[in-house]
Amino acid sequence: xxxxxxxxxxxxxxxxxxxxxxxxxxxxxxxxxxxxxxxxxxxxxxxxxxxxxxxxxxxxxxxxxxxxxxxxxxxxxxxxxxxxxxxxxxxxxxxxxxxxxxxxxxxxxxxxxxxxxxxxxxxxxxxxxxxxxxxxxxxxxxxxxxxxxxxxxxxxxxxxxxxxxxxxxxxxxxxxxxxxxxxxxxxxxxxxxxxxxxxxxxxxxxxxxxxxxxxxxxxxxxxxxxxxxxxxxxxxxxxxxxxxxxxxxxxxxxxxxxxxxxxxxxxxxxxxxxxxxxxxxxxxxx
Ligand code: GDP
Numbered sequence: 001x002x003x004x005x006x007x008x009x010x011x012x013x014x015x016x017x018x019x020x021x022x023x024x025x026x027x028x029x030x031x032x033x034x035x036x037x038x039x040x041x042x043x044x045x046x047x048x049x050x051x052x053x054x055x056x057x058x059x060x061x062x063x064x065x066x067x068x069x070x071x072x073x074x075x076x077x078x079x080x081x082x083x084x085x086x087x088x089x090x091x092x093x094x095x096x097x098x099x100x101x102x103x104x105x106x107x108x109x110x111x112x113x114x115x116x117x118x119x120x121x122x123x124x125x126x127x128x129x130x131x132x133x134x135x136x137x138x139x140x141x142x143x144x145x146x147x148x149x150x151x152x153x154x155x156x157x158x159x160x161x162x163x164x165x166x167x168x169x170x171x172x173x174x175x176x177x178x179x180x181x182x183x184x185x186x187x188x189x190x191x192x193x194x195x196x197x198x199x200x201x202x203x204x205x206x207x208x209x210x211x212x213x214x215x216x217x218x219x220x221x222x223x224x225x226x227x228x229x230x231x232x233x234x235x236x237x238x239x240x241x242x243x244x245x246x247x248x249x250x251x252x253x254x255x256x257x258x259x260x261x262x263x264x265x266x267x268x269x270x271x272x273x274x275x276x277x278x279x280x281x282x283x284x285x286x
Contacts, residue, residue: 003034003246004284011064017057024048027067034247037217040254044070068285074250075277080234080259084111084206085118091169091177093202095162097195097230098210099222100183103238103264105134107210108180109141110264110272111236115176116145123172125165125179126151127158127198138180144269158182158194162202179204192229199230207232208261213239216248220255238264241271249280 010026024045031041047070052058058066094111098104105128112122124142128134132154142149150165162179169177179202184191199207209232211219226232237252240263253260260275273279 001033002244002284003030003036004286006030006034007064007067007284011060013060015059017059018063019057020049020052020055023052023058023060023063027063031247031250033245035216035243035245035251036247037220037251037255040074040251043254044074044250047073064285068281071250071284072277072281074254075280078235078253078256078258078260079275079277080261082234082259082261084261085115085120087175087205089205091123091166091174092206093166093204094176094178095199095202095204095207096178096180096210097207097226097232098183102183102210102212102215102219103236104183104210105137105141105180106267107208107236107238107262107264107272108138108178109145110269111262112141112145112147112176112178113269114262114272116147120176121172121174122147122176122178123165123169123174124149125162125177127161127165127179128182129154129156129158129161130182130184134180134182141269159197159201162198166202192225195230206234209235209258210264211235211237211252211256213237213243213248213252216251220251223256232258234259234261236260236262236264236272237275241265246284 048066051066096104096108115122124138124147126135126138126149135151139149150168152161165179166177209226235258237260262272262274265271265273
């Protein structure tokens with residue numbers, strides 16, 4: 001059941017004035033069952049109790065109103081003024097990092113598509129040289145988008161590919177150089193060393209971590225490693241379309257403490273929407 005449906009059935013409960021603590025207990029279950037992490041759930045309920053401290057007893061509809069304000073504030077904190085389209089440095093270098101399966105390569109293509117749709121020019125670098133499939137996947141995206149993909153053979157030096165991509169973009173005066181990287185498990189020491197080297201050599205203007213909404217709790221742990229070892233500026237959260245429970249975006253916004261630029265909402269190139277808290281809140285509370 002989705003967070004939206006759970007809140008609907010909460011609303012259908014008794015219409016009496018109810019104790020804040022009892023309502024908080026009901027919310028506790030609803031939030032956890034909707035995939036909000038324990039840490040974020042506890043934060044939300046703490047805010048809820050603070051907000052209701054002077055009231056003691058309230059109606060369900062007021063409790064939902066309070067919850068909506070708290071959830072909106074969490075999402076608002078992950079908003080940013082940064083505008084990916086408003087960059088004048090050429091090429092503006094974007095490095096994508098994240099573990100395999102989080103939709104990294106697809107997101108590289110979606111972001112390229114977004115930039116192209118806004119009249120920008122792009123070159124792509126296939127720096128996931130660990131998997132032949134990844135190079136192939138990016139090449140296909142490049143063909144579909146009509147964008148040049150810089151690549152070498154499997155097993156080649158990913159930093160060299162990144163360097164070549166930036167040089168290519170510079171020589172052709174392109175607006176963006178976007179680099180896809182490998183994402184085998186974050187515990188793999190070599191990967192972190194490889195990523196550090198790519199970052200050192202490519203000197204990205206923006207480093208984006210891709211996160212899978214379906215694996216939010218794992219993602220939060222993985223992000224800590226990436227944050228410590230490599231550093232990143234913000235996130236793109238993918239697979240919102242398959243997230244039937246709908247609560248993980250709140251843990252991601254609350255616990256990452258980083259801006260979210262876009263949401264991935266499907267497998268197609270157009271399935272990328274700029275991060276918008278109102279859009280998420282309205283879907284849950286409509
Ligand atoms: P990578 O290993 O991180 O580069 O991930 P891929 O880009 O290869 O994506 C892994 C799978 O997730 C592919 O089947 C993608 O089509 C799919 N995927 C990526 N983003 C989304 C999304 O927003 N929604 C859905 N439903 N699938 C996605």
